[in-house]
Amino acid sequence: MQNHPPDNDIEIRDTPPWPRPVAAWSAVALFCVAAILSYTDRQILSLLVDPIRADLGISDTQVGVLQGVAFAIIYSLAGLPLGRLADLLPRRAVICAGVGLWSVGTLMCGYAPSFWVLFAGRLIVGVGEAALAPAAMSMIADMFPAERRGLATGVFVMGMTIGGGVAIAIGGAVLGLAASGGFAGIPLLDGLAAWRAVLVLLGLCGLPLLLALLPIREPARRSETAAGGVEATSLRDIFAQLATVRAVLIPVIVCCALMSVGDFALIAWAPALLSRRYAMAPDAIGLALGSLVVVAGVVATVAGGVISDRAVKRHGPAARIWVATLCAALAFPFALVALTTSANQVLAAVTLWTLFSSAAGTIGITAVQEIVPNRARGLSVSFVAFGNIMLGLGGGATLTGFVTDHVFADPLAIGQSLTLVIAPLAGAAILLFLHASRTARSVRR
Structure with a gap:
């Protein structure tokens, strides 16, 4: 090897x-x-x-x-x-x-x-x-x-x-x-x-x-003494450097944004699904859903980091994106909330989606930091945040409500709406992650 x-x-x-x-x-x-x-x-x-x-x-x-x-x-x-x-x-x-x-x-x-x-x-x-x-x-x-x-x-x-x-x-x-x-x-x-x-x-x-x-203490920027001279700091030069890794960078940023649509949509509409279809009380929803999502998020971010670190140590930096791809693929089945038939199944679907989606997002943003030049790391994280907030927060909850009102025209059809919004975008994220993981092997800074 x-x-x-x-x-x-x-x-x-x-x-x-x-x-x-x-x-x-x-x-x-x-x-x-x-x-x-x-x-x-x-x-x-x-x-x-x-x-x-x-x-x-x-x-x-x-x-x-x-x-x-x-x-x-x-x-x-x-x-x-x-x-x-x-x-x-x-x-x-x-x-x-x-x-x-x-x-x-x-x-x-x-x-x-x-x-x-x-x-x-x-x-x-x-x-x-x-x-x-x-x-x-x-x-x-x-x-x-x-x-x-x-x-x-x-x-x-x-x-x-x-x-x-x-x-x-x-x-x-x-x-x-x-x-x-x-x-x-x-x-x-x-x-x-x-x-x-x-x-x-x-x-x-x-x-x-x-x-x-x-x-x-401010840590040293570790690529400023890189072979070949001091790393470029002008915005024009930064974008020129980012362009050399765009085949990996853009898919990973888009993947994080696509997965965040599911995150925001489920958090926004799962309570309504539990209340309307299964008559679950608001206090019970808050206790059950809030606790499960917090635990899943903590496990996902820590375990995702540990597992991807081990993959990098054994197989090199490109392996991190492979792990993110796997996590996104594991999240996909739990986007199919339209197939649930009980409150417990809805809670399980949201929890497991959060587990794998949060892991994929954490690993993805870590990969972004390793792809880009040091002086572009802050800017690159801002690109990820921009996509997550604008597409995830701006689109996830809104699209689900729109589909419920104008496609199904049924307030009880939230599960179908969530699946229709989340599943195609999650599938696209998996394909883009797969493309990025293959391309990452050729990226060397």
Whole structure:
């Protein structure tokens, strides 16, 4: 069998030493905490809809704008320039600025006197959170060799996976505490409506996180001393370098976006399917579905990273995309939710889809980091996030609702709609992953 270098995505003279494991894993742990707080801030409004509507006198449409358009569009558009900044500036500074910005935005939401101030606060939250993933994943790629990078990336992505569950669990507890007067006499929280106290408390949580992030040392960008000279940093040269690996890069980015359609569609519509077709109570849906999805996401991100790391160690970097292809193929059968005949089968299908799809996505984004030049890593993660948010968040839930209303014209046909939306796109993702895995063998940086 042909031997491959352990970190094939760079070929370096005078290679700087890898950071000490304790320092590297401490940084990853903090990035994971940042991801949890980020996703909690992002998802918390879904728990506060009714009190916000009552307090500010806004409509369901305006609530939808706050949860969807106000966040998704600004997050996607801001992510591209912020990804570029992560390739040019110290990445720790980009992360800290992002944490500070989204914390201010969350505080602004908590004290908002009107819809438009709340809208502006959500825009600020979106810009701040868009800075985290590009900078953190770029740093992780410079902290760990290829055979350990998948696990480290998986731990970071795990924070994103469980953030939504944390928002529901902790947000509900804090909301109840605030409603019962638990914050009476506490500065900044005393006298606030319960929903405002939740947002202000989340915003304040950003301060200790920011202080904890400051001591992290910026790792050396490991391809700046590459054979052949310093890596190009101009945007024109970066795109020229990306063009040399586009046969692998574009399919992997598109695959991640296609799989995310299923992720967002199932999370958005599985509760309605369980409620409408199987008369499952909302509290039972939240407990069962939320717990299963969180556990599946954690297992997927960590196990996917470990397995793909072992594959890279034995067979070289191209093996990582082969593992992603396998995970996408294993997810496909669970897109066929139209075939389910009980609530337990629906729960099993959503859980197993999350397990394999999350693994494929985590492995895919790790592969992207190994395909591209160092100074394009932040930008490349922004491309992945842009596709996932715009196609996944923007298309998954919306397409399913449209098919239910206009194709089947039956509110009980959610299972058929989910299958019609998810299955073809998942099939396309498998074929693209397969193409990318074959092409990756010829890509050497």
